[in-house]
Amino acid sequence: MNFMKIGQISPDQVIFFQYYFIKLNLTILFTWLIMALLVIGSWFITRNLSTGPRTGYGQNLLEILVTGIQGQINEISRQKAGRYMPFIGTLFIFIAFSNLLTVVPGYESPTASLSTTAALAICVFVSVPLFGIVQRGLIGYLKQYIEPTVFMLPFNIMGEITRTLALAVRLFGNIMSGAKIAAILLAIIPFIFPVIMQLLGLLTGLIQAYIFAVLAMVYIGSATQIQAKTQAEPQSNIHKKNDH
Amino acid sequence: MTSISLIAMTSIIIAGLTIAIGSIGPALAEGQAVASALSAIAQQPDEKNTITRTLFVGLAMVESTAIYCFVVSMILLFANPFWNYALSTVN
Numbered sequence: 286m287n288f289m290k291i292g293q294i295s296p297d298q299v300i301f302f303q304y305y306f307i308k309l310n311l312t313i314l315f316t317w318l319i320m321a322l323l324v325i326g327s328w329f330i331t332r333n334l335s336t337g338p339r340t341g342y343g344q345n346l347l348e349i350l351v352t353g354i355q356g357q358i359n360e361i362s363r364q365k366a367g368r369y370m371p372f373i374g375t376l377f378i379f380i381a382f383s384n385l386l387t388v389v390p391g392y393e394s395p396t397a398s399l400s401t402t403a404a405l406a407i408c409v410f411v412s413v414p415l416f417g418i419v420q421r422g423l424i425g426y427l428k429q430y431i432e433p434t435v436f437m438l439p440f441n442i443m444g445e446i447t448r449t450l451a452l453a454v455r456l457f458g459n460i461m462s463g464a465k466i467a468a469i470l471l472a473i474i475p476f477i478f479p480v481i482m483q484l485l486g487l488l489t490g491l492i493q494a495y496i497f498a499v500l501a502m503v504y505i506g507s508a509t510q511i512q513a514k515t516q517a518e519p520q521s522n523i524h525k526k527n528d529h
Numbered sequence: 530m531t532s533i534s535l536i537a538m539t540s541i542i543i544a545g546l547t548i549a550i551g552s553i554g555p556a557l558a559e560g561q562a563v564a565s566a567l568s569a570i571a572q573q574p575d576e577k578n579t580i581t582r583t584l585f586v587g588l589a590m591v592e593s594t595a596i597y598c599f600v601v602s603m604i605l606l607f608a609n610p611f612w613n614y615a616l617s618t619v620n
Binding site: 292293294357360361451454455457458459461462465492493495496499500503 | 578579582585586589592593596597599600603604607608
């Protein structure tokens with residue numbers, strides 16, 4: 286098995302297996318491994334779910350995870366989580382797992398490659414108009430590009446593109462920098478200190494997964510929320526309080 | 530001085546300068562953001578969840594400029610296109 290050298294910036298450059306023109310690099314390999322791990326793991330846990338007072342460890346873990354993600358989506362978008370749950374939850378769990386598995390020696394996080402993060406960001410880029418059109422209709426969605434005036438149209442479109450770029454580069458830069466800094470420190474101070482940086486890298490990885498999911502939800506939420514309702518809500522709350 | 534050593538020298542110096550100058554602004558801004566978030570939590574402990582989430586999202590936004598600088602310096606050091614071009618002309 287080929288390991289990543291310090292001069293290589295992304296796991297795309299490490300060829301794991303080559304058969305004539307078919308190349309399998311480390312990014313694809315570890316992405317498939319994580320996908321297999323997640324699918325098999327969730328199948329194994331959800332195989333025998335119980336509604337009784339005694340639940341297994343795995344079911345407990347998944348319930349905490351799912352209700353946590355649901356609560357976050359509810360708070361951010363002030364809508365029901367059901368429709369966004371599969372997409373946002375998958376993003377979070379995939380990125381979190383691919384970042385956390387760096388504790389395994391020889392593993393290279395697929396999110397340390399710009400191709401993976403760009404693919405994830407493009408998923409968000411495509412899903413924002415999709416959810417927006419489903420929620421508000423085509424015209425209602427397109428209307429938000431010319432709000433408050435028509436002159437904002439190019440800036441709105443530019444903002445849409447640059448935030449996708451920022452989403453991809455942020456995740457890539459954070460994870461890649463964590464791996465690179467640990468590798469450089471290993472050459473300078475081989476004892477103890479790289480371990481601390483690795484621990485910090487785990488924390489950063491989890492936070493970045495959270496941020497990626499939250500930002501995706503914020504973008505989707507801003508495209509789907511209906512303006513009149515959110516403005517009317519606080520006033521009705523005040524009236525209710527006054528009535529009491 | 531040959532073109533290869535000139536490219537190497539310039540790349541290394543610029544990579545250092547990029548990350549040094551580029552991290553000043555985000556560092557100050559993040560400090561400011563965390564300080565005001567802490568005082569906001571001290572004033573309204575009930576809104577802790579919302580403040581923390583907004584803080585994290587804001588920090589990610591602020592940090593992205595520093596990350597861009599870091600990516601540029603990493604490209605200059607590890608995947609320098611000019612260096613590869615100069616090497617290919619020599620060979």
